[in-house]
Amino acid sequence: MVTVTVTGVSGLPIIHKGDDVAALIGARYRFSDGDILCIASTIYSKSKGYTKPLSAFIPTERALRLAKLNGEDPRFVQAVLDASADIIMEHPFILSELPFGHIGVRAGVDQSNIEDGNVIFLPPDPMKAADEVRKEIREISGRDVGVIITDTCGRSFRRGQTGNAIGWSGMVAIRDFRGDTDLFGHVLKITEEAMVDELAGFANFIMGESNNGVPAVVFHGCPAWTGHDNLYFTKNEDITRSLLKKEMISK
């Protein structure tokens, strides 16, 4: 039987700029080769200083308009606009695409788990962030682990957030079953499984969001898989994105 052990790494301090997240985790968990470490994007961003005080944002006219429309702080809305490569929906909340391809509510800009009057941005290059943490873990522990940077996201059709992967290293995002057959020898119609999101989702389950949050989770014993890294739809493929973009932006 396949058995995977999933451990929430507890006892991490509140992270500040300059903290070495990989070293702090490595001091609390003994890694094995093949382990997969999921870390919340917030702690990575805080360690790198991807945060700003709200007072640093001077709202543009668009930010003022959307702040009024959605009942939010215009400086916060400006932070969201600054973080966005493309706005897909303006109301009832801003949905936008980030420069690295992820589509997220309020561009993933977070006012939780940081001192009042500050915001946390997603890492500008989460793939590089995952590579970097992976390399550091290898230097500290001598072990070859996979790393996933996670964010908490809403979705269509279903209430409630789940964890998604926004950066990964040491694995491919999608398991590709193309050419595989099922129990009866038919070639499978479901051919692509978003493995990194299924890991990030359960990591998020373990992490929690509140004051007893655990921002690092390790999976031990996951079977390996092959596939590809094309996790994000292209604009032409994405029916929902096209419709939202067409209808939900004021002219």
Added chain:
Amino acid sequence: MVTVTVTGVSGLPIIHKGDDVAALIGARYRFSDGDILCIASTIYSKSKGYTKPLSAFIPTERALRLAKLNGEDPRFVQAVLDASADIIMEHPFILSELPFGHIGVRAGVDQSNIEDGNVIFLPPDPMKAADEVRKEIREISGRDVGVIITDTCGRSFRRGQTGNAIGWSGMVAIRDFRGDTDLFGHVLKITEEAMVDELAGFANFIMGESNNGVPAVVFHGCPAWTGHDNLYFTKNEDITRSLLKKEMISK
């Protein structure tokens, strides 16, 4: 530290109508109180005979039109239409709402992992199905376990399928953080987490889809949570649904 052990229950035979899925799993896994068992909807449906030969479907005009549009067997399209309470999108694939509230591609009708020329339907009442399996596991093992019925689904914005919960028993679907504070004492903005989908997603990771599939996965050691069961948006809340319904149905 929180540690959860996740086990794929292997060695299950191919399931046929009349098989006792709970007994087959119970013979291969020793449950503890508080374990959460995820089972693939396909094996539950097969055990209950929620399958039909394609030859049983006489395509209507709409099925013939959509079969041509999407390049599918008209009898299969008719099976999808029969299983749907509401069609949300017709092309490039049918997206529909099932009577129990789930929105799924091709109404979750499956041609994989069943003998040629047959289709598997989702259980008509997956909440009742989860209750029933839970009760049976309790009778067999004397243990109080949670049960989740899973399905593999696509999503907006991101390529690849993930596992979702379509029925659950012994837990609430959504963890509700309302009123909780974060590390700095702010009241949290992210207040609802779809716990059952994060479990179903990682169960799907362990299950796989192909001929080495493992249709039952047990989580041991999950912390409990409180919240509610309103996993599905109402029609008015669901922006994506409204837009798809408006634009993607031929007039």
